[in-house]
Amino acid sequence: MEAGRHVATDQEQSSYCKLDLDGKEFRTLLLEAGEGEDRVCCELQHVSLQDHPKPQYETISYVWGDPAVRGTIFVHGRATDVPASTERVLKRFRNPVRDRVLWIDAVCINQADPVERGQQVAMMADIYANTFHGLIWLGEDDDRCAEKATGVFEAVIKHAGEETDGFRRYREIMHDKDGIERYAPTLGSLDLDYGPMLSFLSSPWFRRLWVSVPRQPHGSPIIRADASFSRSSKRPLCHRRALAIMVTSTSAFGKSSEQAGG
Numbered sequence: 001m002e003a004g005r006h007v008a009t010d011q012e013q014s015s016y017c018k019l020d021l022d023g024k025e026f027r028t029l030l031l032e033a034g035e036g037e038d039r040v041c042c043e044l045q046h047v048s049l050q051d052h053p054k055p056q057y058e059t060i061s062y063v064w065g066d067p068a069v070r071g072t073i074f075v076h077g078r079a080t081d082v083p084a085s086t087e088r089v090l091k092r093f094r095n096p097v098r099d100r101v102l103w104i105d106a107v108c109i110n111q112a113d114p115v116e117r118g119q120q121v122a123m124m125a126d127i128y129a130n131t132f133h134g135l136i137w138l139g140e141d142d143d144r145c146a147e148k149a150t151g152v153f154e155a156v157i158k159h160a161g162e163e164t165d166g167f168r169r170y171r172e173i174m175h176d177k178d179g180i181e182r183y184a185p186t187l188g189s190l191d192l193d194y195g196p197m198l199s200f201l202s203s204p205w206f207r208r209l210w211v212s213v214p215r216q217p218h219g220s221p222i223i224r225a226d227a228s229f230s231r232s233s234k235r236p237l238c239h240r241r242a243l244a245i246m247v248t249s250t251s252a253f254g255k256s257s258e259q260a261g262g
Contacts, residue, residue, distance in 0.1 A: 015044055015075040016110040021119050024049040026127060027108040028057045028101050035096040040073040040087055044108065049126055059128050060104040062089050062137035063204045075107070082106055089137045102135075103127055138203050148196035156197075159190055 019025040025048045032041040047055035064083050071087030073080050086106040094100060109120045128134065138146070164170045175181055 015078060015080060016113070017046065019046065019116060019120075020048070021116070024123065024126075026103070026120060026123060028055060028103050029107055031090060031094050031100045031102050033096060033098050033100075034091075034094050037091075040090045040094070041077075042073060042090070042107070043076055049123070049130060054130060056132050057101045057103050058133040058135050059131040060089055060093060060102055060135045060137060061128075061205070063139070064106065073107070080107075088140075092137060093135055103131070136205070138200075138205050145196050145199050149200035152192050152194060152197040155190060155192055 016027075019027070025046050027044045028047055030043045030045060032043075034040065047057070049055075062085060065085040067083060069084040071082055071084040073082055073087055073090060083106055086104065089104070090102075093102070105120075105124070110116050141147070160170075161167055164173050173182075
């Protein structure tokens with residue numbers, strides 16, 4: 001198969017052409033350059049995990065939010081109804097000067113086709129695993145919670161590295177002989193304000209199904225920490241997931257605005 005062998009056009013009756021479900025096809029989104037409140041313009045294109053060379057794209061992981069709150073993007077020049085969170089995410093991750101190839105479930109999967117939707121959901125693990133970059137959107141950050149939390153994360157990671165021989169003994173120290181995670185009775189000796197970190201980790205994103213971030217051959221996940229969050233009672237699970245991401249993606253925070261899409 002050849003990569004990108006079919007691209008839908010705005011003359012077609014629908015933005016969604018049928019996928020070859022036996023050929024492991026899926027759609028990527030060519031997001032046109034833009035910034036600010038410029039309308040979101042994009043095109044869908046068909047690629048396959050069986051293509052050689054492999055298709056180059058970035059995945060976006062985020063929380064849809066209230067499905068009743070809607071937004072509008074333009075796919076092949078046609079106004080398309082999407083969750084409002086999807087429109088916001090695409091505005092945040094688009095680059096101001098060049099197009100970007102993305103995979104985002106709300107647009108790349110035909111949500112009106114239950115057969116396709118089921119098949120594409122079954123492929124999501126492979127789609128995420130083969131991404132060039134994993135982009136994570138945590139929401140808006142009006143209170144600059146993420147910026148405050150970054151310093152706490154860096155201090156905790158530094159301390160954890162020192163206590164685990166550069167993370168080489170991380171599993172040995174953090175798990176008992178049966179593989180069960182251990183918990184310290186206190187927050188430890190670090191003199192830190194943990195409030196921003198706990199607020200940050202209360203994001204709904206850390207409790208969603210698709211939260212595992214695999215090691216990626218081309219680089220670490222990029223996390224857009226534009227988020228303000230309410231507190232949650234489910235902190236242990238949130239913290240374990242967040243720490244797993246931080247250990248997997250060395251210095252995932254503090255990426256430049258160019259890397260994060262402007």
